[in-house]
Amino acid sequence: MRVSSPSYVSFILAALSGIAQVSGAFVEGDWVLTQDGTTGVSALQLAVTTETKIIILDKAEHNPLLTSNGTNAMAAELDLVTRQVRPLNGARSNVWCAGGGFLSNGTFINSGGNPSILSSSNGLQAIRQFEPCDDESCDIFDDSGARLRVTSPRWYPGVVRIEDGSLLLMGGSVLNNFINVIDINNPTYEYYPPKNINGFNGVQIPLKFLNDTMNANLFPYMAYLPNGKIFVAANTQTMIFDWKTNTERRLPDIPNGVRISYPYSGSAALLPLTPENNYTPEILICGGSNISDTLDGGLISSQSPASKQCSRMVLTEEGIAGGWKIEEMPIARTMGEMFILPDGRLILVNGAQTGFSGYANAADPVGDSNADHPSFTPVVYNPDAPEGSRFSSEGIPSSNIARLYHSTATLTANGTIFIAGSNPHEDICFDQYPTEYRAEYLDPPYMFQPRPNFTGLPSTIGYNQTFSLNLTMPSQVGNSSNGDNVTVVLMDLGYSTHGVHQSSRYVKLVSSVSQDGKTITVTGPPTPQIYPPGPGYLYVVTNEGVPSPGKKLLVGDGQSPPADEAARENMLDRTPSANVTFSQVRVAPTCKVSGGGETVTGSFPPTAITGSQTSVPTVTNSASGSPVTAPTVTSTSSMIPSSGSTFDSLKPTSSAPTPVSSLSESKGIQPSSISI
Ligand SMILES: *[C@@H]1O[C@H](CO)[C@@H](O)[C@H](O)[C@H]1NC(C)=O
Ligand SMILES: *[C@@H]1O[C@H](CO)[C@@H](O)[C@H](O)[C@H]1NC(C)=O
Ligand SMILES: *[C@@H]1O[C@H](CO)[C@@H](O)[C@H](O)[C@H]1NC(C)=O
Ligand SMILES: *[C@@H]1O[C@H](CO)[C@@H](O)[C@H](O)[C@H]1NC(C)=O
Ligand SMILES: *[C@@H]1O[C@H](CO)[C@@H](O)[C@H](O)[C@H]1NC(C)=O
Ligand SMILES: *[C@@H]1O[C@H](CO)[C@@H](O)[C@H](O)[C@H]1NC(C)=O
Ligand SMILES: *[C@@H]1O[C@H](CO)[C@@H](O)[C@H](O)[C@H]1NC(C)=O
Ligand SMILES: *[C@@H]1O[C@H](CO)[C@@H](O)[C@H](O)[C@H]1NC(C)=O
Ligand SMILES: *[C@@H]1O[C@H](CO)[C@@H](O)[C@H](O)[C@H]1NC(C)=O
Ligand SMILES: *[C@@H]1O[C@H](CO)[C@@H](O)[C@H](O)[C@H]1NC(C)=O
Ligand SMILES: *[C@@H]1O[C@H](CO)[C@@H](O)[C@H](O)[C@H]1NC(C)=O
Ligand SMILES: [Cu+2]
Numbered sequence: 001m002r003v004s005s006p007s008y009v010s011f012i013l014a015a016l017s018g019i020a021q022v023s024g025a026f027v028e029g030d031w032v033l034t035q036d037g038t039t040g041v042s043a044l045q046l047a048v049t050t051e052t053k054i055i056i057l058d059k060a061e062h063n064p065l066l067t068s069n070g071t072n073a074m075a076a077e078l079d080l081v082t083r084q085v086r087p088l089n090g091a092r093s094n095v096w097c098a099g100g101g102f103l104s105n106g107t108f109i110n111s112g113g114n115p116s117i118l119s120s121s122n123g124l125q126a127i128r129q130f131e132p133c134d135d136e137s138c139d140i141f142d143d144s145g146a147r148l149r150v151t152s153p154r155w156y157p158g159v160v161r162i163e164d165g166s167l168l169l170m171g172g173s174v175l176n177n178f179i180n181v182i183d184i185n186n187p188t189y190e191y192y193p194p195k196n197i198n199g200f201n202g203v204q205i206p207l208k209f210l211n212d213t214m215n216a217n218l219f220p221y222m223a224y225l226p227n228g229k230i231f232v233a234a235n236t237q238t239m240i241f242d243w244k245t246n247t248e249r250r251l252p253d254i255p256n257g258v259r260i261s262y263p264y265s266g267s268a269a270l271l272p273l274t275p276e277n278n279y280t281p282e283i284l285i286c287g288g289s290n291i292s293d294t295l296d297g298g299l300i301s302s303q304s305p306a307s308k309q310c311s312r313m314v315l316t317e318e319g320i321a322g323g324w325k326i327e328e329m330p331i332a333r334t335m336g337e338m339f340i341l342p343d344g345r346l347i348l349v350n351g352a353q354t355g356f357s358g359y360a361n362a363a364d365p366v367g368d369s370n371a372d373h374p375s376f377t378p379v380v381y382n383p384d385a386p387e388g389s390r391f392s393s394e395g396i397p398s399s400n401i402a403r404l405y406h407s408t409a410t411l412t413a414n415g416t417i418f419i420a421g422s423n424p425h426e427d428i429c430f431d432q433y434p435t436e437y438r439a440e441y442l443d444p445p446y447m448f449q450p451r452p453n454f455t456g457l458p459s460t461i462g463y464n465q466t467f468s469l470n471l472t473m474p475s476q477v478g479n480s481s482n483g484d485n486v487t488v489v490l491m492d493l494g495y496s497t498h499g500v501h502q503s504s505r506y507v508k509l510v511s512s513v514s515q516d517g518k519t520i521t522v523t524g525p526p527t528p529q530i531y532p533p534g535p536g537y538l539y540v541v542t543n544e545g546v547p548s549p550g551k552k553l554l555v556g557d558g559q560s561p562p563a564d565e566a567a568r569e570n571m572l573d574r575t576p577s578a579n580v581t582f583s584q585v586r587v588a589p590t591c592k593v594s595g596g597g598e599t600v601t602g603s604f605p606p607t608a609i610t611g612s613q614t615s616v617p618t619v620t621n622s623a624s625g626s627p628v629t630a631p632t633v634t635s636t637s638s639m640i641p642s643s644g645s646t647f648d649s650l651k652p653t654s655s656a657p658t659p660v661s662s663l664s665e666s667k668g669i670q671p672s673s674i675s676i
Contacts, residue, residue: 104165
């Protein structure tokens, strides 16, 4: 390991142009990138669950990590200390492209997914629960949608934790496709656990914004605001949504036609909320693409430039009147991951400079990838620096691992950046942009400084609750005058997938250091609107921008969110589980089998299906010409739940079944004999 130089940048006073004001100082020097270990399943979705663990969720595919039953694992738990993975056995429904978040009681929820594939059941309506643990005793609980489910199929939903500790789930489509289209749009939102609100007793609530943002509106970005409303961005549009009254207030569009949600996948963040800025929310949205959202994937090039644009707006009347302020990143990025570091800066990693999300759709895919020219170099953004000098990649090494579609990254509790995934494929495949299992750790220079530390954090802290921590400051800065303006930061590290960091936020707490510099008195966040009740990580950050290791706590009273059993029963009654036994037929156009560099091609006899049909695809290894053992695939066209449900009123039951051939993701199931 290289150790960075201990030089510090001088304290930069907050820029006149920005509202966000954090400490202003950060450690300069070399960042260190280490590739270490593998993730067992490809990291399509992830969330930090404890100070040393991460849950990683993938999809039903031929992952090398096996469950205790010998099936290919869909999910794993990574230990950040040993860097070993443990398969999670309990996922039954296909977790492929779900949303997620933590409830007020700390339980992790993963919601939505894909129809059944391989040994999974249909995950489109599933809710999967996971109680984080440190002793490897915890596993996913998934009842395949029997009682634990959402009201309607949601593929690529937005999720955010709200002030009562429940989750609001928004949008998605009822079937997977390259892009959302009107036939499969799910222009509704709902709560988990279900609520009886605004006349909707547990069932989904229509939302016009999700019609107006077609077609590129999947994984809408949401940020919970200190006034109890929600900022939402999808496609080129933005709004403030009042969930209590079910009303939308539209905000200015993102400038220059830049689309920021899937499949044009920009990334967004709520900038630090601090007592100094009176917890005034400010949004930053970076990257994406201005490609048309009405073109079929086959008419778009993997070489189309992504956007360099970042758009920033303060969500006050004055800020909204002033509109989005734009600036340019050093390089273009789609499918980037953007999140805040404990020193108040943002980092952008992963993604590509051309193309778009998904695979096997582009006119000229690279292997299967719809994107090309990986954005190998991360960039940091200092929101407090003067405009024009906010971005920097100084001292940050470039990776040589392409992190394209289905890659992820997160800040960990200890302050390092975990980077994993990339899998622009239907099933595992090892071509130019392969299914990626290698994990990387990017250590900012602060990781190599003497770091502060503390003890005595209560497991739960209430709103405005004052508590004391015993502080150990590094000797270099260990005296009270420096301690006086130490920063205490509370962070939700979020749930990361498709460039969206659901529920992530950074709140600076009020604190003061004792005369002897040995204890620090901290006041909990003022309100559940500023930090919705649920898990968080507390960091003590020195004036120079060196954070302590983050320690986990529950904000609020640690209780479960309100559970309205009548609303849940009504939801279960009125919106039955969509009985999709539909197993999409997947034949990869080209995919190299590991080792031999051979290509497997295949075809599935029917191109459209009515009713239920079982068939064995013909799959041939083109190098040897020999047939490969292929899985039996059962396909049913119907995905309309039984009549009488609320869902039916959203979906004309007479609509023609979606033929398999029209789904652009329906390509490429791999023969089960492929191994890596
Ligand atoms: C594993 O197999 C056992 C015995 O067949 C079964 O009861 C259990 O549900 C299986 N578990 C999973 C995760 O599939
Ligand atoms: C959304 O569009 C669909 C299809 O046109 C329509 O049936 C539905 O009522 C619309 N919903 C809202 C909330 O606008
Ligand atoms: C779309 O974005 C590209 C790259 O950022 C830019 O060159 C082009 O001018 C934009 N096109 C339009 C119509 O804005
Ligand atoms: C946290 O980071 C420090 C380096 O700053 C390292 O020494 C320590 O082992 C890490 N702890 C964990 C749990 O990863
Ligand atoms: C920080 O304090 C914790 C106890 O809360 C201790 O386990 C840990 O080793 C300390 N870390 C460092 C880097 O001193
Ligand atoms: C904090 O330090 C004081 C004095 O050394 C000690 O009595 C107390 O137990 C410590 N509290 C915690 C939570 O570590
Ligand atoms: C801490 O403060 C004292 C004065 O109160 C000063 O003499 C000393 O140099 C400071 N220590 C460091 C490491 O800066
Ligand atoms: C805050 O830190 C700066 C930089 O170390 C120092 O100059 C200043 O005196 C400190 N302010 C207070 C109020 O202690
Ligand atoms: C916390 O204190 C602030 C300032 O006095 C107040 O505005 C806020 O309502 C309090 N929060 C709660 C949950 O009572
Ligand atoms: C948290 O709340 C959820 C929803 O009510 C519940 O299913 C779960 O069991 C609770 N977790 C704990 C640890 O109580
Ligand atoms: C799903 O479909 C199967 C086969 O048609 C049927 O046996 C089963 O009862 C259905 N399940 C539900 C929950 O509707
Ligand atoms: Cu996806």
